[in-house]
Amino acid sequence: MIDADKIDWNKSGGLVPVVVQDADSLRVLMLGYMNNEALQATINTGFVTFYSRSKQRLWKKGEESGNVLRLKTISQDCDNDALLALAEPTGPTCHTGSVSCFSDGANADLSVIADLAKTIKQRHVNPTAGSYTAELFASGMARIAQKVGEEGVEVALAAATNSKTVAPEAADLIYHLLVLLEASGLSLADVTRVLKERRK
Numbered sequence: 001m002i003d004a005d006k007i008d009w010n011k012s013g014g015l016v017p018v019v020v021q022d023a024d025s026l027r028v029l030m031l032g033y034m035n036n037e038a039l040q041a042t043i044n045t046g047f048v049t050f051y052s053r054s055k056q057r058l059w060k061k062g063e064e065s066g067n068v069l070r071l072k073t074i075s076q077d078c079d080n081d082a083l084l085a086l087a088e089p090t091g092p093t094c095h096t097g098s099v100s101c102f103s104d105g106a107n108a109d110l111s112v113i114a115d116l117a118k119t120i121k122q123r124h125v126n127p128t129a130g131s132y133t134a135e136l137f138a139s140g141m142a143r144i145a146q147k148v149g150e151e152g153v154e155v156a157l158a159a160a161t162n163s164k165t166v167a168p169e170a171a172d173l174i175y176h177l178l179v180l181l182e183a184s185g186l187s188l189a190d191v192t193r194v195l196k197e198r199r200k
Contacts, residue, residue, distance in 0.1 A: 002043075002074050008081045009036055015051060016081055020061075020093070023072040023086040024188075025114030029093040030101040032061070034083060039074075046071050048087050067091030117178050117188055124182050136179050144183050147176045 007016060015033040022029055032050035034042070038058050041049040045060075048069035052059035062068035069087035076083050094101040120133055127134035136144055151173040158166045181187060 002039075002076055002083070004036070004039060004043075006080045007036075007039075007076055007083075008079070011081045015053070016076075016083055018048075018050065018083040018085055020048060020069060020085045020087055022111070022114070023088050024118065025111035026086075027100055027109070027111040027114075028102055029069070029087070029089060029099070030061075039083070042071055042074065042085070048085055061093075062090070065091070065095075067093065069093070113174065113178070114188060116175065117182070120175075120178050120182050133179060136176075137183060141180075141183055144176070144180050148173070148180050151176050 009016065014035050016035075018032050018034050020029045020032065021027065032048075033053060034049075035051045038049050038051045041058055041060075047060055047062075048071055049058055049060045051057070060068070068090050069085070070090065072086040072088060074083055074085045089099075092099055123131050123133040124137050127137065136147065151169065155166065155169045155173050157163075158169045163169075178188075181191070
């Protein structure tokens with residue numbers, strides 16, 4: 001967590017850059033600037049608030065669009081002159097309507113898996129008629145587990161036969177595994193915590 005007393009506000013005229021990442025996907029959403037007052041407002045309200053250099057005032061992200069950034073954690077870098085905020089976006093972050101202010105979708109990255117997990121969770125909480133995902137949840141854990149087993153076998157067979165379908169089969173496996181995690185009350189964060197422990 002942040003130690004506001006150590007931040008070097010004087011280094012850049014009272015403002016420090018703030019990189020905002022999606023707390024789930026770790027996709028970089030935007031870059032803004034904070035002064036000490038904006039930082040305190042962010043911490044106190046739980047919503048990412050910047051100092052607008054053009055408006056010359058505090059600016060709560062989403063105050064007009066409603067697409068706020070709910071703060072999860074905020075920390076400073078090793079030089080105490082930049083901040084990193086992990087947040088939960090409630091809608092598109094960019095004013096253009098894109099998820100991110102940085103070339104959204106230009107490159108394939110792992111954030112697509114976190115996005116898929118969010119969609120799966122939405123289908124679980126609010127089932128949509130005709131949705132395969134909703135049908136899987138309705139069929140129960142035994143069927144979901146069976147699908148994970150089937151897809152795992154298909155990935156192994158594709159690899160063993162040097163098939164060009166390894167990537168699509170692996171995508172099917174990952175999708176069904178995400179459904180199983182959601183049905184089990186788990187998330188990617190639970191899996192990554194286990195992986196992190198195994199690195200030690």
